[in-house]
Amino acid sequence: MSEDAATLFCDTATAARIERMETDAITGGVRTGLRRSNGGFAQEIAGGAACFAAPGSPLNKVVGVGFAGVPTVGQWEAVEQAYAEVGAPVQVELAHLADPRIGADLTARGYRLTSFENVLGLRPRGRAWPTPQSVEVRRDDENGFDTWLDTVVEGFAHPDDDGRPAHEEFPRDILATVVRDLATAGDTHRYLAYRDGVPAGGASLRMAGGIAALAGAATLPAHRRQGVQTALLSARLRAAAVADCDLAVVTTEPGSKSQKNSQSQGFALLYTRAVLVKDPA
Structure with missing residues (x-):
């Protein structure tokens, strides 16, 4: 393991920056698609967004919540209604550094844990990045x-x-x-x-x-x-x-x-x- 990897630390402020960028990317993709066809949405919720692009799209998810307050019961109900109207499940991608009350709220509302994904980081400054000569x-x-x-x-x-x-x-x-x-x-x-x-x-x-x-x-x-x-x-x-x-x-x-x-x-x-x-x- 490199010295950088051994010492790199992610606090909640750093995670919030990353999640905000992820939210902007997903909502940007959804809104690009909306210029081509109707039926999708990208709704802000507690610093994140609930997104739907089209049936079966990987952009259909709630991202970035947990770093700007905890969604209210009414907000979750509105999100669930929006997805119900398009016949889609609600998928929430929740960072483990987000406010822990959100996970408890979602579990109480009947959400089930289906999988995980990892976010990895590196400091790019001051390092050499070799490229294979064949590529x-x-x-x-x-x-x-x-x-x-x-x-x-x-x-x-x-x-x-x-x-x-x-x-x-x-x-x-x-x-x-x-x-x-x-x-x-x-x-x-x-x-x-x-x-x-x-x-x-x-x-x-x-x-x-x-x-x-x-x-x-x-x-x-x-x-x-x-x-x-x-x-x-x-x-x-x-x-x-x-x-x-x-x-x-x-x-x-x-x-x-x-x-x-x-x-x-x-x-x-x-x-x-x-x-x-x-x-x-």
Whole structure:
């Protein structure tokens, strides 16, 4: 473990910054989709947001609550009614550093714990980020959006986690819509990795308030175990350092290959989110 990973500490203020950025990203993606079609919503609740993009979308969730007060009974009732009207369950992603009263309230309201996800962090300043010589990474914000999108969606469509299933799986068309909406919402930078001149993987980077969120990383099956993810990670961390971000974060499934790869690059566990779900009445 690196010295940075051993000493990196996440307090509630840091978690609140990360959760605010996550909330802004999700609501931005939802609102981008709403310009294309009606039927979704992004409602503020206690510093977070209750979001619905479309049936079956991974953006359908409550995020960021617990750092700006505890939602009232009336607020939870309004959220549950909004999801009931679109026939969707209420999924709350609750950071373990959030106000603990929220977990107790949700349990009392009939929510069930379904899974967890980990948020890991690293300080990007003052470090060297080597790139495998066999991989070329290009920032692709101006041209080739469709190539980037196809590469990322194809990679996500064939998960690579040593047989460990993700707690969520989505059809390809829904994945493509969500990846597109998140990539075109706000100040998101896209990266493509090439091997032998052909696209091998893609990823995205979003920076705000001194935090760099590394997301959307996927490698095509034929190019795995060739340093593609390391190259994409290094390119984004260099960009975060140049932008003087004090923290870079990634979100992974607990015990997954993504978490293993992230920790091998110096990321440390900051906190865990519990995923709690209540089915529509």
